[in-house]
Amino acid sequence: MARRSRRSTPPTKPLVKHPLRIGKMDAAAAVGELRQLHEDAGDPNVERMPADDEPYGALLYAEKHSNSLRQLPPERQKAAALKRVLLWQYLLERAEIHQARAVNDARVAGAEWRELAPALAVKAPNAAYNKAKRLQAAALTDDGPGTEPVRRTPEAVVETEQRFIRQKEAERRAQEAAQQRHHLLLPVASRLLQHRDGLVPDEDADYWLDEVSEVLSNCSTPTQVVSLSRYLSAAVRALSNAASRLAQPAATTDEARLALSAAAAMATQQTVHP
Structure with missing residues (x-):
């Protein structure tokens, strides 16, 4: 019977049996x-x-x-x-x-x-x-x-280094996209507040719009930007619920309608890209 040849392990294949190491310790x-x-x-x-x-x-x-x-x-x-x-x-x-x-x-x-x-x-x-x-x-x-x-193996190390580079590049692009959305968020929130009188009266919506106004007055840190995004999304949801409940449009003027539309689009974008 012919002897079966042993297959060589691909140099980049992940380890099946992990080597024992002390690792990090005090x-x-x-x-x-x-x-x-x-x-x-x-x-x-x-x-x-x-x-x-x-x-x-x-x-x-x-x-x-x-x-x-x-x-x-x-x-x-x-x-x-x-x-x-x-x-x-x-x-x-x-x-x-x-x-x-x-x-x-x-x-x-x-x-x-x-x-x-x-x-x-x-x-x-x-x-x-x-x-x-x-x-x-x-x-x-x-x-x-x-x-x-x-x-x-040199091949496995090079492959891992390239994967890390791709991951860092993806993180960089995600951060740039998030920063761009943040730049758009401030004027959108400000515009909605400017045309607040043209929005349907609602207690929940008023609460969230007050929160938006409070954060918007000094919105500079990443935490504040995240809070502003959440409050704006909550205000949009409250206005949508109020419009459904009252069977009337959430905005009563063209300017308010455009401002609310931009805020709704921003809220949707934030949901798709956390």
């Missing part, structure tokens, strides 16, 4: 726990242990002075050693992320891949490029909360 708190163990053991040099926000130096100290923990019960000695293992793993993972950012800064500053090769401990420019992309996979995963781990 390293300072872990160093503090390690320091406490040394204090409990009566370590005479514990005051020389670097601060909690210096995990690398603290780990070097804990390694050098590990014998001082022999005064502790075996379980607590084991806990200290495991804490060191955990912190070293954390630093290894963070080192990849920060090295990737350093490589990016070097490239922005004009460094060529042949210049980065020795610093990345590889021999050729293409090897430096590939290693940098593998490092970037860790940085991309770290920078995107809730995102799936990126496969450590």
Whole structure:
């Protein structure tokens, strides 16, 4: 029987089995726990242990002075050693992320891949490029909360970077569209208030129009703009309900009718594009 050949995994295919990682943790708190163990053991040099926000130096100290923990019960000695293992793993993972950012800064500053090769401990420019992309996979995963781990191949990293660029561009276009709608919102709301006397009297509509007037007098922050949009939409709904209830048009003059029509269109637009 012919032996079935093993199919190669596409380099950009998402990971099926996610690698185990420490990820984000409170390293300072872990160093503090390690320091406490040394204090409990009566370590005479514990005051020389670097601060909690210096995990690398603290780990070097804990390694050098590990014998001082022999005064502790075996379980607590084991806990200290495991804490060191955990912190070293954390630093290894963070080192990849920060090295990737350093490589990016070097490239922005004009460094060529042949210049980065020795610093990345590889021999050729293409090897430096590939290693940098593998490092970037860790940085991309770290920078995107809730995102799936990126496969450590240059192809997967490039694809992820391009997806992030597309997402940012879509966000930028959405923000520009929202800003444009906000610029239109202010004159539309102002025009409706100018022709308020030409609108059908209604208690609910009057309440919301008063709210529109209050916000419109000082509408500069994003929160105020959102409030203005909501109040304007509520006023339009109240006027529409009043017109149906009274069986008469919501606007009694041509100017008010045009102003209400523009406000209704703006309210519809805000609903379609939150």
